[in-house]
Amino acid sequence: MSSLARVRETLAMGLREYARTPVLVGLLVVLPAYFVGVFVLIAPDTTVPLTIDGTRTTATLIAIYGALLVPTVGALIGGIAGLFVTLSATEADRRLTIAGLDPVELLAARFSLVAAAGALGVAVATGVLAVTVVPADPAAFVLAGVLCAVIYGLLGTLAGLVVGRLAGVYLMLLAPMMDIVFFQNPMVEDAHWVASVLPGRFVADLAIDAAIGGSIALDPLGPAILECGAIGVLAAFAYYGRITA
């Protein structure tokens, strides 16, 4: 069996496990729909100033927060899924490694599973948002959301391996909302320096660009992919260390 086939098979096993727990799949659909749906239903339709690529413009609160809430949904799902998928798979993956499976293949399969959960949440959230506000560039917007889910999924994996389950849940509960909705908020003209070191910096810019600006600049996309790769390497080392220990 080729390396790719093994990754595919491990991923398929993970997806079958998702499918066997319909409650989880249901939650991945219902929670994003609730999160974005209730917001667009009750949020005030006020127009406020914001900054996109250094230019001041205006948009409605629903458009701005809608653009921030979708990547937040991805980050919340990715973070929690990353935390639990890897923690629960560690023992099995250790045995699979002893049985001869390449740890890198296992890592690829586990992280793809986390990305799939995040992508489902982002797709549902974008669909619900689109009933009220259609992102200017829907494909780029979904890409931003999925990237956010992957980044936080990798961070969730790291959190689970480094600080454990309970502290990891606290981190993954707290970080996405504070990072994306508050620190990366485009209504802020002169952002605090903390915003520039948080993981949601580039993906939030990307999401705002795609939702309101209608363009996707290489400036936030490139660094977002690099950031994703860098955190991925860290998470891979941590997970590799755990399953081969």
Next chain:
Amino acid sequence: MSDATASPPATGRSADGPGRSARLTRGIGAQIRSFVRTPLNLLLLVALPVVVVEGYGIAMEAFPHLPGIQTESLVAMGRVNGAIYAVAFFAGVLGLFQVISARQADRRLGLCGYSRLELFGTRLLTVIVGCLVITAASLAVLARTTTITAPLSAFAGLALAAVIYGAIGMLVGAVLPRALEGSLVIVFLVDFDDFLSSGMLNIDTAVLSAFPLHFPHRMVRDAVFEGAVATGDAAGAVAYALVALLIAALIYARVTAGGVGQ
């Protein structure tokens, strides 16, 4: 069950073993020891309020003053919101994991003669102790940088926010006994509730009062900035807490019926 067990003597012991109050105390003691045994949990109790309260304050520092937001200092408002968020999410996750991690143990304790009421009481009282500790810690962090006009009322508002989410966490844990699903629900509930109830968006709809943190947010904001809490808000928060506790108890009793943890 013998009469002696049904009506334990004043010593707290019956012919079959310790009486109900002693068993409750023992159960709570065991839960607290189990929590304290992990140093990271203690670190979280101290670090979380500091990170969340100060983090919210910093995040709000550069925020624009949106129309309809009634506060002179967005930083102070951010810190107040951070304190409520800290207690709510700490209590929610604590309640969730109390129930999830207790199911196996409770099944055995049920076989040993513990009633469902005792087991729920033990878990609940442990969560309430946790709620009071995190409330005190959050209020202390808030008081370092913000003048709290009515500290007792602020404590009451924060404690109610914690108890409401502690009960919701237990309820979610009883209905969804797997950590992944339960955590997802708590994460979405707390984040969204706090976001909408915080008063940052000037949302004017009756739907908002259905959110668990709506009344506690109003209570704490009024206690910190105005020095007086509206009776309606306090009553609403207390009613919400009682209903949440009652539903959590009923669901817990239902899912553990016919054998604890089954």
